[in-house]
Amino acid sequence: MRVVKKPISAKMTEKSPPRPGRIGGRNRFRPEEGGNDISRALAFAIVVTVAALIPAACSTTYQVSxxxxxxxxxxxxxxxxxxxxEPGHYSGGIxxxxxxxLQGREGAVIDARNCQFGLALHANGSRISGITIENTSGAGAEIAASGCVISNCQVTDGHWGIAVYGDGNLIAENRISRNSDGIVLREAHKNQILDNQIDENSQWDSDCGVVLIRSHQNTVKGNNLSDDGNCAIALRSSRDNMVSQNRAFASRWYGIYLTGHSDENMLLDNVxxxxxxxxxxxxxxxxNTLQGNAIGGNGRGVLVTCDSYRNSIDDNxxxxxxxxxxxxxRSSRNRITNNTITENEFGVxxxxxxxxxxxxxxNLYDNVYNAFDSGHGNAWDDGQKGNRYGDLGEVYHISGGLSKDRFPSA
Structure with a gap:
């Protein structure tokens, strides 16, 4: 094992000494002219002397093989x-x-050999990069701390890829595949999951690419997710999260799934x-707000069900x-506005x-049936403006019941 010590640069801040004569906030005496300069010089000499006696702080780099x-x-x-x-295989449970x-060179692999975890971070501010972690019975990497970073790692063939229990962590630019669940946040808040490749996480029946459980104010952005079992991204009893600019493909059930009072989340610009x-x-x-998403070739584009209220589905x-x-x-008081909905069997x-x-x-056109409504009290115009239909009439009668759009647009 090679050990290299490196000095850590530190700034020394010179504090001005207290003004002569100012003790306890009262001016007890006034010094002779020039006394202030003498005091400053004396204080500076003391600081320099003390600094010379303190050794420079060092960080240590351990190179292990x-x-x-x-x-x-x-x-x-x-x-x-x-x-x-260095390149090579290392046991897990660290x-x-x-x-x-902890920085891995290309070819550095932690093989957990069915241990409960590969790496467990219990200290705030730890950083893991460039390592392959594989073959765990639990999590490949576990974060039970705050302010940690896991980046440029490959995490494969475990029960969970990465499990997060702390706040304010960053998981970025990793490849996470062939686990049951890719990334799991449990009661973890204000974390960032950015630009990861998450695929083929489908080893068990209830599996997903990214799962948030009772976790709030997190950002899930820019990830590529495909073939991830039941869901690409699932939020369970989680609120005020941002899910944006992800690509969610080819799950057994849902691309993005919110359940169990997952409220006030933003789903923006996903494919x-x-x-x-x-x-x-x-x-x-x-x-919840669904805006700017491109949703195509699914069983249903957007399904709102089981007492889901006051959601905004806009400009998708x-x-x-x-x-x-x-x-x-019993989905009520939702707003469906400014969407372009085409080439479906039923539009809305x-x-x-x-x-x-x-x-x-x-915009509802080139659907077999542009609109269908067998519910009650739903409005297809706001009293001034309605929707655009491919088969425009003076009043558009909605199939399925008595609803009508009184102000369809050309």
Missing amino acids: TESELQRAVDSAVNGDQIVL NISRSIT VQANRVAGICLEESRD RISESLRGIHLAF YLDLSSSANLVVGN
């Missing part, structure tokens, strides 16, 4: 140190309890395609599905138990 060296380095490292893994950096049941599904979820492009937007099972479908929803400003 065997399992025993890795364990010794982890045991010896202190906050600010770095451990560099606990990191200090704020260090959601080829998911079997629905591109985006809201179930028992309220006050929805195509090539059985039903473009489907409101079901409001079923028997949906009520008090507003559908206005949408």
Whole structure:
């Protein structure tokens, strides 16, 4: 094991000494002229003398190439140190309890050999980069701290890829595949999941690419997710999260799934395609915003169901599905506005138990049936403006019941 010590540069701040004669806030005496300069010089000399007696702080870099060296380095490292893994295979079950950096060179692999975890971060500010982690019975990497970073790693063949239990962590630019769930946040807040490749996480029946459980104010952005079992992204009892600019493809159930009172989330500018049941599904979820998403080739484009209220579905492009937007099972007071909905069997479908929803400003054309409404109290115009239909009439009668759009647009 090679050990390299590097000095840590530190700024020394010179504090001005107190003004002569100012003790306890009262001016007890006034010094002779020039006394202030003498005091400053004396204080500076003391600071320089003390600084000369203090050794420079150093960080230590450990370069390791065997399992025993890795364990010794982890045991010896202190906050600010770095451990560099040379190419090779290392055992898992490594606990990191200090704020260090673990950097892998190309070919550095932690093979957990069915251990519960590969790496566990228990110190705030730890950083992991450039390592392949594989074959865990639990999580490939586990974060039980705050302010940690996992980047440019490959995490494969475990139960969970990365499990997060702390706040304010960053998971970026990793490849996470062939796990049951890719990334799991449990009661973890204000984390960022950015620009990861997450695919083929479908080893068990209830599996997803990214799962948030009772986790709030997180950002899931710019990830590519495909073939991830039941869902690409699932929010369970999680609120005030940002899910944006992700690509969610080819899940068994849903591309993006909100359930269990997942409220006040923002789903923006995602591309959601080829998911079997629905591109985006809201179930028992309220006050969410779906905007700017491209949703195509799913069983349903957007499915809103099971007492989901006051959601805004605005300015999305929805195509090539059985039903473009489907409101079901007591979904009420939702707003469907300014969407382009084309080439579906049904454009907008409001079923028997949906009520008090507003559908206005949408482009509905080249669907087999542009609109269907068997619910009650739903509005297809706002009193001044309705929707645009391919088969425009003076008043547009909605199939399925008595609803009509009184102000269809050309």
